[in-house]
Amino acid sequence: MIIQKYQQPVFNYIGRMVGERELALDFSQEVFLKVYASLGSYRPQYKFSTWLFKIASNAVIDHWRKRKVPTLSLDQQPDDAEDHCPIQVPDENPSVVRQFELRELRQKIDAAIDKLPPSLRELFVWRHINGLSYEEMAEIKDLPLGTVKNRIFQAKEMLKRLLEEPA
Amino acid sequence: MSCLSLERLYAYLEGEISSAESRDIVGHLAACPICRDAVEERRRMLQAIETLPGFEVPPDFAKGVMDRISVAPARAKVSFVRWLAAGVAGFLAFVAVLSVIALVTGQNFFQFFIRFNRGFWSYVQEGALVLAKFAKLVFLFLKVVQQFLGEILEGLGVFASLISSEAQVIFICASFLLILAGGFLWRRKFLVEKNHEN
Numbered sequence: 001m002i003i004q005k006y007q008q009p010v011f012n013y014i015g016r017m018v019g020e021r022e023l024a025l026d027f028s029q030e031v032f033l034k035v036y037a038s039l040g041s042y043r044p045q046y047k048f049s050t051w052l053f054k055i056a057s058n059a060v061i062d063h064w065r066k067r068k069v070p071t072l073s074l075d076q077q078p079d080d081a082e083d084h085c086p087i088q089v090p091d092e093n094p095s096v097v098r099q100f101e102l103r104e105l106r107q108k109i110d111a112a113i114d115k116l117p118p119s120l121r122e123l124f125v126w127r128h129i130n131g132l133s134y135e136e137m138a139e140i141k142d143l144p145l146g147t148v149k150n151r152i153f154q155a156k157e158m159l160k161r162l163l164e165e166p167a
Numbered sequence: 168m169s170c171l172s173l174e175r176l177y178a179y180l181e182g183e184i185s186s187a188e189s190r191d192i193v194g195h196l197a198a199c200p201i202c203r204d205a206v207e208e209r210r211r212m213l214q215a216i217e218t219l220p221g222f223e224v225p226p227d228f229a230k231g232v233m234d235r236i237s238v239a240p241a242r243a244k245v246s247f248v249r250w251l252a253a254g255v256a257g258f259l260a261f262v263a264v265l266s267v268i269a270l271v272t273g274q275n276f277f278q279f280f281i282r283f284n285r286g287f288w289s290y291v292q293e294g295a296l297v298l299a300k301f302a303k304l305v306f307l308f309l310k311v312v313q314q315f316l317g318e319i320l321e322g323l324g325v326f327a328s329l330i331s332s333e334a335q336v337i338f339i340c341a342s343f344l345l346i347l348a349g350g351f352l353w354r355r356k357f358l359v360e361k362n363h364e365n
Contacts, residue, residue, distance in 0.1 A: 003229040008221055015222040025225065032232045105215050128216050153174055160212055 003032055006049065009130045010056055016113060016125045017060045027063065031056045047136065054140045057122065064118065112162035116155055123148060124155035171195065171202050180210055 010031055015024040034055050042051055116124060123141070126132040134152075138145045171179070171192065178184045179192050196203045225231075269279040327335050 001229065003232050007224050007228050011224050011228075012221045021222065024222065025228070028228070029232050029235060033235055036232075036236050102215070106219055109212075109215055109219060128213070129219065129221075153177060156177060156209070156212075157173065159216075160209065163212065 002035070002048075006052055007032075009049070010052065012129055013053065013056060013122075013125055014060065016129065017118070017122060018063065019114060027059060031059050034059065046139075049132075050136050050139055053126065053130075053132070053136075057140060060122070108163055109159070112159050115162055116158060120151050120155035120158065123151050124159070127152050170199060171205070173205075176202070176206055176209060180206065180213055 007028065011024060011028045014027045014031070015021065018024050018027060031052075035052055038055065042048070113121060113124070123137055126137050126140075127134070132140075134145055134148050137143075138148045141148070175184070175192075179189060184192070196206060265279065265283075269275075272279070330338070
């Protein structure tokens with residue numbers, strides 16, 4: 001079933017893009033409704049996931065336009081962590097200290113991803129969380145391959161700088 | 168081998184380079200502690216990112232979507248029925264109002280309709296006359312614009328006959344650039360004002 005196959009990647013993407021869990025859930029449902037309504041316009045020569053993410057990306061852009069919350073300045077402090085989607089850390093590490101360190105690092109990364117500018121965050125999430133290829137992202141966003149690669153590189157280096165900042 | 172660029176470093180970490188290139192980099196890393204540190208820092212970061220847990224999708228997510236899909240056509244039907252009911256109710260209300268007016272004025276119901284019909288068509292005629300006058304005004308305005316443009320083009324023709332063909336090309340290019348610059352500045356001003364409003 002299409003929904004069950006793609007619900008996790010779509011929810012991961014939208015969750016990272018809009019920040020709030022409930023909103024992300026509602027949004028993900030809306031995306032699947034749009035996909036259902038537009039199935040007639042899907043052309044099988046293209047990859048389904050590429051088409052699906054294009055719809056999801058347009059929905060996120062529309063949301064930002066309506067809400068007028070396109071960016072968060074890097075000078076600002078992040079919002080309360082309560083508004084963000086909770087992350088679950090698996091108990092796979094034997095050491096309590098190691099587990100704590102890993103959890104802390106993941107939380108830092110989680111907050112740092114939220115601080116990336118949306119145009120970089122979107123591509124970064126697709127690449128490193130959804131595992132999309134550069135070619136797929138270039139097709140979804142109608143951007144040259146070089147631009148996509150460059151933006152993802154910028155995102156990674158920005159993320160590294162954010163992680164180095166004192167908490 | 169010189170030190171790694173950051174782009175090449177990421178390409179190495181993500182396995183996007185050839186095995187020969189990869190061997191060169193491994194050789195370089197063994198000898199260069201600066202690049203080794205840079206690679207290790209980014210390797211740790213990428214590993215942590217790639218092991219970030221996903222957001223937990225509620226077990227009833229798919230059911231929620233299917234419920235909304237099944238409700239969508241039903242809503243459309245209800246909406247159509249409501250529109251139909253509203254139309255019928257409106258028509259009946261209109262007839263009821265006319266009947267009350269006819270009863271109050273003591274007129275025959277059909278005579279009232281006859282008078283209403285005449286009144287209605289006289290309004291239509293007056294409206295059509297106003298529209299015709301407006302169309303005539305538009306026609307006159309367009310005629311004035313046509314004459315004005317004609318005069319300008321004739322003036323330009325006389326001007327062009329007085330200067331050389333090279334000067335004509337320069338004049339046309341300069342005018343074109345001026346128009347482009349004007350458009351650009353206007354657009355910029357408009358966008359700045361819009362941003363201020365936001």
